[in-house]
Amino acid sequence: MPLNMRAALVSVAILFVWLLLWESATPVPEATEALSEFELLMGGADQEARVPPPSKVVGHAWDELSNPFYDAGPNDKGIGIQLGYSLYRVLTGYLAAALIAIPLGFVIGMSPLMYKALNPFIQVLRPISPLAWMPLALFIIKDSEKSAIFVIFICSIWPMLINTAFGVANVRGDWLRVAKTHELGPLSTAFRVILPAAAPTILTGMRISIGIAWLVIVAAEMLVGGTGIGYYVWNEWNNLDLNSVIFSILMIGVVGMLLDLALSAVSRLVQYQE
Amino acid sequence: MSKSFLSVESLSKSFPASGKNEDLVVFENVDFKIEQGEFVCIIGHSGCGKSTILNILAGLDSASDGVVIMDGREVAGPSLERGVVFQNYSLLPWLSALQNVIFGVRSRWPQWSKKQIQEHSEKFLKLVGLEEAMQRKPAQLSGGMRQRVSIARAFATQPKLLLLDEPFGALDALTRGNIQDELLKIWSETKQTVFMITHDVDEAILLADRVLLMSNGPRASIAESVSISIPRPRDRSSIIEHPGYYKIRNHLVNFLVKRAGDKEDSGSGTRIVDPAADAPVDAGAQSDLLRSAPGQEKSFKVSG
Numbered sequence: 001m002p003l004n005m006r007a008a009l010v011s012v013a014i015l016f017v018w019l020l021l022w023e024s025a026t027p028v029p030e031a032t033e034a035l036s037e038f039e040l041l042m043g044g045a046d047q048e049a050r051v052p053p054p055s056k057v058v059g060h061a062w063d064e065l066s067n068p069f070y071d072a073g074p075n076d077k078g079i080g081i082q083l084g085y086s087l088y089r090v091l092t093g094y095l096a097a098a099l100i101a102i103p104l105g106f107v108i109g110m111s112p113l114m115y116k117a118l119n120p121f122i123q124v125l126r127p128i129s130p131l132a133w134m135p136l137a138l139f140i141i142k143d144s145e146k147s148a149i150f151v152i153f154i155c156s157i158w159p160m161l162i163n164t165a166f167g168v169a170n171v172r173g174d175w176l177r178v179a180k181t182h183e184l185g186p187l188s189t190a191f192r193v194i195l196p197a198a199a200p201t202i203l204t205g206m207r208i209s210i211g212i213a214w215l216v217i218v219a220a221e222m223l224v225g226g227t228g229i230g231y232y233v234w235n236e237w238n239n240l241d242l243n244s245v246i247f248s249i250l251m252i253g254v255v256g257m258l259l260d261l262a263l264s265a266v267s268r269l270v271q272y273q274e
Numbered sequence: 275m276s277k278s279f280l281s282v283e284s285l286s287k288s289f290p291a292s293g294k295n296e297d298l299v300v301f302e303n304v305d306f307k308i309e310q311g312e313f314v315c316i317i318g319h320s321g322c323g324k325s326t327i328l329n330i331l332a333g334l335d336s337a338s339d340g341v342v343i344m345d346g347r348e349v350a351g352p353s354l355e356r357g358v359v360f361q362n363y364s365l366l367p368w369l370s371a372l373q374n375v376i377f378g379v380r381s382r383w384p385q386w387s388k389k390q391i392q393e394h395s396e397k398f399l400k401l402v403g404l405e406e407a408m409q410r411k412p413a414q415l416s417g418g419m420r421q422r423v424s425i426a427r428a429f430a431t432q433p434k435l436l437l438l439d440e441p442f443g444a445l446d447a448l449t450r451g452n453i454q455d456e457l458l459k460i461w462s463e464t465k466q467t468v469f470m471i472t473h474d475v476d477e478a479i480l481l482a483d484r485v486l487l488m489s490n491g492p493r494a495s496i497a498e499s500v501s502i503s504i505p506r507p508r509d510r511s512s513i514i515e516h517p518g519y520y521k522i523r524n525h526l527v528n529f530l531v532k533r534a535g536d537k538e539d540s541g542s543g544t545r546i547v548d549p550a551a552d553a554p555v556d557a558g559a560q561s562d563l564l565r566s567a568p569g570q571e572k573s574f575k576v577s578g
Contacts, residue, residue, distance in 0.1 A: 174364040177334060180352040182381035182431075192377070196368045272368035273413035 023053045052243045060243040085227040090213045093152025101157045105164025130155035130216050144224035151220045156209035163205025167198030203267035214256045278307035285340035287326050301494040313468045315478040318488030324471045328439050332358045354382050357433035361440040363420040365412040371423045372408040378427040398430035402456045418449035438470035475526045490535045501548040518550025525549035
């Protein structure tokens with residue numbers, strides 16, 4: 001049997017065992033004694049006052065996914081709409097970051113002076129948690145939506161900037177000599193030699209960035225609220241709807257995986273073997 | 275002053291002193307000329323500055339002193355008039371063999387149509403026997419095939435001067451022999467002027483009209499200019515039967531083994547030798563081909 005087939009079988013087996021354990025570990029709670037007023041308020045002895053078993057989550061997921069774009073007011077929107085808001089913010093902030101990071105990375109990579117001059121700033125700004133920017137962003141921008149996009153922008157700029165600069169600075173001397181002996185001007189050299197040579201490294205940076213951006217958007221939306229998958233998770237926690245919480249956690253994972261797959265498909269296009 | 279196609283005049287390269295040491299002079303008073311259509315090889319031990327001379331000719335490096343004049347103009351900076359083939363092929367790995375040649379052709383003639391560029395590039399890949407592998411990337415080609423692409427790219431841009439920096443240095447003997455044949459074939463069709471670095475005496479005799487022998491560095495210079503007076507077309511299997519072959523070979527090997535380190539020898543200007551003709555050729559008769567720099571003896575200092 002081919003390796004892929006065997007691996008798929010093992011995956012299915014692991015999933016099955018995990019679901020079985022999960023199902024059996026979350027029995028319906030039974031009331032053994034009279035419930036206090038607080039427990040009653042918190043839904044004690046209610047079938048739903050437990051981590052829901054996978055069978056419930058799957059059923060709920062089916063309901064949500066069969067009607068992903070309904071909009072029944074600010075606190076009740078379909079999962080598709082919530083993910084759409086998050087994706088819109090992530091992609092806007094990410095693309096803005098790419099538009100600045102890649103040209104700037106080129107400059108830094110091509111100029112040893114700029115490399116050394118900007119390096120201290122990058123080293124200080126890079127380790128700052130993107131959420132730490134949130135208060136400042138809210139004060140300056142005065143718009144929670146745009147502040148969330150700014151947070152995505154600031155967190156996705158660093159990997160792209162650093163990887164672009166690194167890729168550009170490390171283009172093999174041989175290839176630059178080829179450009180020189182063929183009388184390419186600076187612009188031609190940048191587009192016909194340096195860009196394709198550094199493209200795999202640049203794409204690596206873009207892939208790291210999109211991953212970080214998707215991690216950060218959940219936290220950012222929990223803070224700013226209103227719409228988006230992060231807000232949705234927090235809202236469903238407030239509703240004590242753990243079915244929805246678990247379902248949206250899974251959806252965050254699936255969308256993150258799809259974003260990564262998309263970037264890895266692009267990076268395969270520019271990959272080359274030396 | 276000079277009517278030669280390429281004229282290298284009292285070229286020297288030195289690196290500034292570090293601490294109290296003297297300046298490191300790699301080579302000095304290097305003078306030679308190359309005629310249009312000539313194939314010239316340069317041989318010398320490692321460190322004598324052969325590659326530096328080639329890089330100066332290519333415009334990738336600059337000399338500390340002296341000038342290079344090609345076709346009446348001083349060489350300054352790289353140009354498509356001078357094509358270079360490096361030992362490590364220097365192909366762009368994200369382009370196919372054909373695209374690599376097109377890269378060169380497009381840079382040379384940007385005004386050409388796509389079709390014209392493509393046809394011209396394919397023609398040169400066919401000349402080196404790569405019509406089957408045109409769409410492959412360099413990583414999918416053997417070392418020999420990569421060097422053929424590199425040679426095709428250089429010849430396709432039809433530079434006035436072609437510079438080959440030990441192009442076969444990294445190849446095994448069999449592949450090397452085959453590509454030498456390809457090189458001879460493409461050279462005989464294009465009649466390009468070629469300046470080539472090699473470490474291989476037999477390769478030099480097979481390919482060159484003239485072999486320049488360099489003395490050892492530091493303070494290296496060109497000690498001899500050896501004519502290879504074996505008629506063309508030459509063939510790898512039959513060239514060894516030529517009566518002059520072993521005379522030339524012994525002369526070259528003898529120089530490299532015994533005389534390359536001889537300091538008095540290297541100071542006396544460049545001797546013109548034709549071992550196959552039994553006696554040294556009268557230097558005056560070939561003064562147009564090779565001129566001894568005036569004052570060379572005076573400027574020479576014994577190092578140490």
